[in-house]
Amino acid sequence: MSSQRFRLREAGRLDRNAPLKFKFDGKIYEGFRGDTLASALLANGVHLVGRSFKYHRPRGHLGVGAVEANALIQVGEGNSTEPNIRASQVEIYDGLVASSQNRWPSLLFDLGGVNDLLGGLIPAGFYYKTFMWPRKWWMKYEYFIRRAAGLGKAPTGRDPDRYEKMHAHCDVLIVGAGPAGLAAALAASKTGARVIIADDQQTFGGSLNRETDCYINDKTTVDWCKDVVATLEGLPDVTMLPNTTVSGYYEQNYLTLLETTKPHFFKSTIQQTRHRLWKVRVKQVILATGMIERPLVFANNDRPGIMLSSAIREYINKYGVTPGQNPLIFTNNDDAYRTALTMRQNNINVVAIVDVRENPDSELFRQAKEMQIPVHVGFAVVTTRGYSRIKSATIMKLSSNGKTLTGERKVLGCDCLAMSGGWNPAIHLFSQSGGKVKWNDELATFIPSEATQNVLTIGGCNGTADLAKSLKEGLQAGISAARLSGNKAHPPATPSVQEPVQSETRFVLPIPTQKNKFVSEKVFIDFQNDVTLSDIQLASREGYNSVEHLKRYTTVGMGTDQGKTSNVNALMLLSQILDCEPEQVGYTTFRPPYAPTTIGAYAGRNIGNLFSPVRTTAINPWHEEAGAKFEHVGQWMRAWYYPKVNETMRQAVDREVTAARTNIGILDASTLGKIDIQGPDAAEFLNRVYTNAWLKLPPGTSRYGLMLKEDGMVMDDGVTTCIKENHYHMTTTTGGAASVLEWLEEWLQTEWPNLKVYLTSVTEQWAVAAICGPKSRELLQELCTDIDLSDKAFPFMGYREGTVAGIKARIFRISFTGELSFEINVPRSYGLSLWEKLLDVGKKYEICPYGTEAMHVLRAEKGFIIVGQETDGTVTPVDLGMDWIISKTKPDFIGKRALSRRDIIKADRKQLVGLLADNATDILPEGSQIVEEVLPKPPMSMIGHVTSSYFSPNCGRPIAMALIKSGRDRMGQTVYIPLKNKSIAATITNVNFLDNVSK
Amino acid sequence: MLHIECPWCGFRDDAEFHYGGEAHITRPDPSTTLTDEKFSEYLFSKTNTKGLLLERWCHRSGCRRWFNVLRNTITNEILEVYPVTEKPSSKQGKETYERNWRRKSPPKKTPKTDEVK
């Protein structure tokens, strides 16, 4: 096992008493509790951790947290493996297994590395220009392109972890718990406001975690943080969410937060909640997301060991790790001097500071000088060497305009290079919120300007580079946010702050390169997607001058880091090429999520048995016990058929169908939609929503009705009964129940608000057993003594209330099968009891439960339609041959006018007809298409399709219904159903098979 | 997720609502000599404004009431919520209403509006 050679003796805030072992690429290393994978690997001197996307260049660590663009690692094994994880965001635990990705056969020797040499052949967008010949070969080329692309690997099995969601509401949401965010939280929470503060790091403090040279109220920054955190923790209405990335900022102050619920999340045991997706509606958002450091743009700036300066400082001060023993600093600003000083304080040999500025003048500069750190003023690193890790950097003097190099080349040996190219406020969320941003020359970056939602930006996010001001902005924002959200405010005192003062930055972009005949030296802009300076130049040369074209042509900013370190450099370069202001170049759209977020978290618990509700009836337990097969109808689960032992579906359905016509069949019809309609205008209302006449329906009777959409197409059908004067009971199709009720409400409320009608859904109030067949009356009579069931007293389409099996029931004499039948409605809680009793008493009549399939056959035998089967939203009642149901006298009903449009009255529309295969054993596949003439091969012109098709035991042959062009004019004609292997001839008939087809 | 204020239940997420499209479309009387063209205009033509749009929503998961909304379709900002049987009353609402090509057909009067409290 390797020792932690680069671990510093003193620095850092880890638990050194808790050593942990982990594996990277098969080798075991040691780290401490509190380490990230990145800090632990650095402690062991491991810089080479990955290969780049396109050129397979060796790559190491670049930054900390979400900013990391290079060190993407495959973490975990088996079903819980995860690709593309930033090493800087994985906390290590004992037994962690990680490996590098996108390399073969090994990280050190990767064959893909030849791409680096081929670089000249594969500039940005090369694939648009080639692989076109021979034409048929594209799929072959593509095969290899696909295999070369991609980064890590997906797991191979089901995710063992659990994901939760959480809705929340608060007065103030603070994003980022650096000094600005903490100050804001402190101020806001004191007002009694409901506050949530989230930070993607494990410890609150943000940039304070990396600084040792600042003091707040004479405390170290880390101690100040601890105090603030302790205060906040004591408050009931403050929710603190560390390890939580605010990922999306949507409209009307709706934000998503992805919380990683346990620090050692990669070590999963079964079903622990790994992530929680918070969806928060906020009155006032405060963005305190800080700033992201920018790389410098110079040749070979991507070698392992070249890192962001502030990141190195964080590795030293927070993790007690130095990324190198002989680091070199390359900067354009003062902040990197803090890194150099920190190194020195930890007895690390700083090789030199290379500063592009000509006259740096600040306290930090003087301190560096005092500490005798060599400073090369006005110099720049022009290239670097080293394969698996930087070995040296070549520096030269910059001309005063920064465009050329002068003087000698100096080669400085080093094992690490800290670069600092300036700072970009993390404006991602602000921009997502719809906020406008503006270019700031001093920072050479975009900063927030006008907000369009209730959001404030503070501290680094606002472009504020000093601590005192950040704290002040935080306190002010906290107060005003709390005030705006309706809480009283007591401004807390501004803390005293000591911090190093910084001077100006000099932006030299790009650092000029030296001509080199042999190898073209790559200058990287986007480390992850291997976008170089020459790619940007090429794109512009070819006319891809819009920043959006540039992005898409070169893929700059499209990697998993979404250009956190590259976008600003890229657009500055484009503005130079185009010779215009960066403001005019603009920036590409910021989109959620801020950092990649686990898909499982968005799915949450809405998977497996909770993916979609399964609705069942009161009688369902009986169906299950009877061994029914089920069918999904919308969300409902309905008994489809009840096979006996060794029975096929066909046998079972035949038996059920036969029973219903010879003895008694019983169907659970509870799923039908039911709507209670009351009010003096109820009849008028029905008259408007159905196509037929409703004004004169006497109490105690029912009528079948068809509803159309306003475009004249059939929408739903059902029977509606007049219970008593001004009181109706409507039924709808199972699938249409909810939408029909909504539709009716819409017409009532918005179009006819003056109609006095009340609608109430009673779908589940009633369980419905439909008994049908010649003996159904006898059976019912046994159980119901208070109704005269004789045909005369209770005729077809009649309705009676009475007692069935001791239960108060509503009985409808309606029929979907053409047989004598009764639909018995009882309150749902009695449904099972009723059903069981009917079966019990029905035994002697050989009662037979039948499912939806038999129901379909039974109604088809009589030529009754099913909405959704005979119709598909393009069928009118006339098409269905149901002219009889359209009132000719009513002035209006929904869909009336549409029926007389010129294309709707055409004679050649598809019309519903019966279809009998000439060969009486052929069952036409439902959905198959119909032609007049079979051609040897397609195309063939189709005249319609089979809408329903069954074997009808009662007709003793298969029957089918079809929609056929001018079908009614074709009675008796032969048409053909060309299937893949054979064609079936069939004759067009009437749809009422039972009464027309001889057995 | 839009935050829509139901006039009865208060602010709720848009997932609870059913969108009803453009408001103030007057249903033509089919008994008059209504041409196919005019009928098609009623049935299909959309006021698909980029900017302020008067539209209908129904609080499906809540009180099941329909109401009208003035919304900016660019920013999704909601400027006014008003009863489905009335005209908008805000300045922008009135202007939007006046600008609408359908304004010639005035919204129907309802005999009375129910009020709570």
Place this chain on the structure above:
Amino acid sequence: MASNDKTIGPATKTSPLETKLISNKGPTDAEITLKENKHIGKMILRGSLSEKKFITSTKKHLSQQFPASPNSFYDHTKVRVIWLGPDEWLILTDAAELNTLKDDLTRALIKSHSALVDVSDNSTIIEIKGRYSREILMKGCSLDIHPSVFQTGCSAQIDLGLANIILLKTADEPIYQIIVRASFASYLWDWLVDAAHEFNVRIEN
């Protein structure tokens, strides 16, 4: 004809969650308790508040407090009146009392445009109580149910998970009643049990 008395026992009732209620499972000091309040009488009342008659009759037969205002409910002797819409209320009462109340109201409202619909079996009621009940609801409900906002006496019609519910805060303690459509009850129950996964749960019969 008269055979029914011999072969048929009295009708029995089942509730939508009959199969879920394995009685009194779980520790008595559970952080979460779930139970079904079965067979409560329920009735929808529709009517117009602009009608004087409607107001006076309902005040008389339900309570002087009538009507409940939006997002709220109130209890009066044996009835609970829940606001559902500007002209719609849900009335809960003992199943045994429902018909009498319904008849009384029907008679009283005979001349006004109103409606009364027995919906006792259309839905059932799940009660969730215990320290973490709010957290559990927050997992699937977008309403702000912070005690300072959603106080005792508050109600809301809202989605919980993928089911539409009526949520009632019936006491200052963390206790909620959830009225859910009968056919969604089973789904919702599974959802609640799943959401309570990290707590210890007691199921009461």
Place this chain on the structure above:
Amino acid sequence: MIEKREKAKSRTSTHKENKYSLFSLAKNAVSKHKNWSQAWRSPELKPEYDIVVIGAGGHGLATAYYLAKEHGSKNIAVIDKGWLGGGNTGRNTTIIRSNYMWDESAGIYEHSLKLWETLSHELNFNTMFSQRGVLTLAHTEHELKEMTRRVEAIRLNGIDSEVLSPRAIKQIVPIIDINPQLRYPVMGGFIQRRGGTARHDAVAWGYARAADQLGVDIIQNCEVTGFNIKKGAITGVKTVKGEIKANKVGCVVAGHAGVVAEMAGFRLPIDSRPLQALVSEPIKPILDTVIMSNSVHMYVSQSDKGELVLGAGADSYNSYSQRGSLNIIEGMLAAAVELFPVFSRLRMLRSWGGIVDTCPDASPIISKTPVKNLYFNCGWGTGGFKATPGSGHVFADLIAKDEPNSIAAPFSLDRFVGGYLIDEHGAAGVAH
């Protein structure tokens, strides 16, 4: 200022490389790629054009290309309010197929698919049209029957289509869960093997470059603000860069169709709705086929770069904000995880929205309009990327001849008056 600079650069020099090939790439590698010519010029807006095409999306650019190539039109401009290809062309999930149910739809989409098959060559720009197959799943008995109807119609229209059992599906898509216990189990499906995906940006760029080479002026950042209409006929177009005269104007602005139609004084049966999509982080290949599922509402493919590209249905409300509501994404991802359990641990990289022009019958409009010489091509809604070449081709024909050809004719605006709609909702499910 960008413009000034662009103009300076727009001079064309003959020694520049115009033809794309492996050979030209190699040759240019030697000169460090300094000699590539611009893919398209940035010309100045002329005061007058024979034909103005509004909208430099795929459809508009294709229209201009075919007008120039097949109808010999010399003086054409394509103008766009933003950057070319920045509309739905640049933000779609790139599914290409022609297996539509109605004859009329089969006509236009198959015409298009045939053009796709030779497009890279035609344009000398690799559009990466990848015929990896589009597989549509069925999850219920009902869907299986609907599937038969579709598959048979497709087959009889002479378009390839193959029914697959769950086991056959599992073979093609090893990561799919075909457990019959699922809430929406995979009960079958059908595949169009000639269907697939293409690199969306490349399609816009390829057409732009090819049209540019035929002399078409592509004018970016030039929003159309109105029309000049005399005696019911178009005479010119008003833009933010000034007015231009035009004999004919073709409008192909997708989500903005309603806005532009209103400028011309009429309304369309179109609602503009947000449609969202998202990509995962790139991973090594796990999904070779495009998968679509209607009842769980999601579709997914894996791009050549390695991201999973996922989409769902449109949001319910009108909006021009190019973003939608989160619940759509949550629903889509739940469905994705349900079908592909291995997606659960992958991560969403970016999500975005487009504004789609939805028609009441989910079919497009390719039509003359109440204004003479003004033509509209719109209403492609959630599924017009696949139609790009075919749509441009027939629209060019319509503009040139002032009469729709037999493929375009069924898609005229008249159908909303007469009532002969081509309803691809019910029968065809999600129209992607």
